[in-house]
Amino acid sequence: MVKDGLPPFHAPDAPIPVSRTLPERGPAQEGARNSMPFNNAAERGLRGIALGRKAWLFCGSDRGGQRAAIMYGLITTAKLNDVDPQAWLADVLARINDMPQTRLRELLPWEWKAIREQTKAA
Numbered sequence: 001m002v003k004d005g006l007p008p009f010h011a012p013d014a015p016i017p018v019s020r021t022l023p024e025r026g027p028a029q030e031g032a033r034n035s036m037p038f039n040n041a042a043e044r045g046l047r048g049i050a051l052g053r054k055a056w057l058f059c060g061s062d063r064g065g066q067r068a069a070i071m072y073g074l075i076t077t078a079k080l081n082d083v084d085p086q087a088w089l090a091d092v093l094a095r096i097n098d099m100p101q102t103r104l105r106e107l108l109p110w111e112w113k114a115i116r117e118q119t120k121a122a
Contacts, residue, residue: 081109088112 078085092107105111 078109081113083109083113 074089075085078088088109091112096104096107099107106115
């Protein structure tokens, strides 16, 4: 039985994907639906947070929550750029203190990956 447009296996407290909240469209509106941006990457990035939220309960404080959000953003950005988050963060944290401000761009995940690939190829 379908309730509220969701299949029966959908947990009542689980987040609802954006695609399920959109109204059904007719053939005349298919072009508009095909031009909508997809949110799958963001939903996948938040899946770990949704799964752990009951176990973690709270981040301890507002500042703890802000720090957790920054870390989730950094880790998800690294994953979206096919970079191992642990290796990237370890390297960045080890090098950032001695790096001049003009070269900080090299520590961005996509730049870091390109530099690593160039170093391995040489």
